[in-house]
Amino acid sequence: MQLAIINLNHPAHYISFGPFAISVGNLVVILAMTVLFLLALFIPFPHSHSGKQAKK
Amino acid sequence: MSGSWTGKVRRATLEKYQPEDLLPEEQPAYVASWIYIFGVATIAALVMLIASGLVLTLQGPSWWHTSSVGHYVNSVHLWSVELFFIFMVVHLWGKFWMAAWRGRRLATWITGVIAFMASIITAFTGYLIQTNFDSQWIASEAKDGFNSIGVGAFFNALNTGQAILLHVSLLPLALGIIVVWHIILVRKKGVVPPIDNDATIEGGS
Numbered sequence: 001m002q003l004a005i006i007n008l009n010h011p012a013h014y015i016s017f018g019p020f021a022i023s024v025g026n027l028v029v030i031l032a033m034t035v036l037f038l039l040a041l042f043i044p045f046p047h048s049h050s051g052k053q054a055k056k
Numbered sequence: 057m058s059g060s061w062t063g064k065v066r067r068a069t070l071e072k073y074q075p076e077d078l079l080p081e082e083q084p085a086y087v088a089s090w091i092y093i094f095g096v097a098t099i100a101a102l103v104m105l106i107a108s109g110l111v112l113t114l115q116g117p118s119w120w121h122t123s124s125v126g127h128y129v130n131s132v133h134l135w136s137v138e139l140f141f142i143f144m145v146v147h148l149w150g151k152f153w154m155a156a157w158r159g160r161r162l163a164t165w166i167t168g169v170i171a172f173m174a175s176i177i178t179a180f181t182g183y184l185i186q187t188n189f190d191s192q193w194i195a196s197e198a199k200d201g202f203n204s205i206g207v208g209a210f211f212n213a214l215n216t217g218q219a220i221l222l223h224v225s226l227l228p229l230a231l232g233i234i235v236v237w238h239i240i241l242v243r244k245k246g247v248v249p250p251i252d253n254d255a256t257i258e259g260g261s
Contacts (some may be wrong), residue, residue, distance in 0.1 A: 029138075029142065032142065033142050033145050033146055036146050037146050037149050040089070040090035040091040040150070041091055043090055045088045047088065
């Protein structure tokens with residue numbers, strides 16, 4: 001058996017807020033997608049070095 | 057001009073789908089944003105999924121339990137599907153907030169929605185064929201779910217053979233056709249402009 005960076009060989013950890021419950025794994029993925037979405041909106045896109053103008 | 061069906065199909069196709077639209081060399085200036093990257097990132101993940109999946113089909117669903125190479129290819133398949141869904145969801149959010157169905161692009165939006173749902177079903181059948189306790193548990197829970205909505209006669213989650221065939225043949229074929237259709241529509245109609253862009257371009261018929 002190969003060693004994993006994160007040991008997944010146990011029941012999932014859950015976070016509960018009143019009637020809502022979510023596994024830590026799912027929460028991490030949702031947060032990662034949200035961060036990726038915000039970064040995509042705000043990080044400037046590098047311009048082409050060819051000097052060719054994009055079509056207006 | 058002959059009246060053969062091949063000629064009619066060729067002329068109709070070339071009239072409707074111009075090569076310049078399908079394989080453009082330039083994009084509008086507003087496409088220079090990271091939010092427009094996630095569609096092609098999803099396709100890149102899909103290519104990795106198909107490539108690693110083809111290798112897995114050569115050795116069968118139990119290969120990854122006994123071989124380090126099999127474990128590696130299975131992990132490539134797993135992480136490709138993780139990235140596939142992450143990129144697709146960010147693509148979906150981006151397109152939702154820019155109301156990408158504007159400019160007669162409703163069919164593009166709908167094919168994207170269908171591709172998303174087909175991907176979920178395909179991923180589900182992938183979970184069913186892990187050949188481990190996880191897939192056993194998922195199958196037994198899903199069996200009750202399917203029976204509760206009355207489709208248990210058509211789809212038995214406990215039937216691993218059915219799940220394997222669906223996962224490696226029917227569902228990838230259906231998903232592939234929908235994705236190709238989606239991409240052709242994106243090319244034909246053009247990338248949707250930002251909402252506040254004065255030069256909102258209609259996507260044609």
